[in-house]
Amino acid sequence: MTILQRAATFAVMTFSLAGLVMSTPGKATEIDRGAMGTAIMGSTALIDSTTQALFRVTPPAPAAIPVLPAAPAQADPVQPVDAPKPQPATFDSLDAAVAAQDTSSDDDARCLAGAVYFESKGEPLSGQLAVAQVIINRAKSGRFPTSVCSVVTQRGQFSFVHAGIIPSIDSSRAAYRTALAVAKVALRAAWDSPAPDALFFHARSVSASARMTKVAAIGNHIFYR
Structure with missing residues (x-):
């Protein structure tokens, strides 16, 4: 039996019990009013919990945030080396x-x-x-x-x-x-x-x-x- 079927059955029983009490006033005194109130409150809680279960919206899982790879470290720019200037040839005379x-x-x-x-x-x-x-x-x-x-x-x-x-x-x-x-x-x-x-x-x-x-x-x- 599904949750909805159980809730419906329990509700019918509760309303039947309430009708019985109302149709037989003489017996009303024999019924524990506290027990009836507890039964009604229990059925109401069951219906509420069932309704909440039916209409509860499960929030979507948070989207995974992609982890980007760390940027490679920038190497220091290579400074150009000035080419040596040609020197005049040396001679003995x-x-x-x-x-x-x-x-x-x-x-x-x-x-x-x-x-x-x-x-x-x-x-x-x-x-x-x-x-x-x-x-x-x-x-x-x-x-x-x-x-x-x-x-x-x-x-x-x-x-x-x-x-x-x-x-x-x-x-x-x-x-x-x-x-x-x-x-x-x-x-x-x-x-x-x-x-x-x-x-x-x-x-x-x-x-x-x-x-x-x-x-x-x-x-x-x-x-x-």
């Missing part, structure tokens, strides 16, 4: 530095080689290097044009330049190959010039201005700043 230069050239090397060739071919290597250094110093000084070629071709500075043009040179000549190698040594700072601060030079036969400071005398040239 200026002769070795000149001999180590290749035959490639760019505009600066060709302009500088032309000046070295026309101004100091036949001079010792140290004198040729000093001439090349004068031109490089001028380009860096702020008092002259700012490139090697513009310093060499500046009007009124070198007598071999005509209308701003350096005369062509036979590149197969040994003197020119030496001048080109000396120019590259100077541009690459592969050997220290014996006249490092000089901005001017002239032949020994030329009188210098008293306002210039002598730096060195090499071969047939005197260097000033």
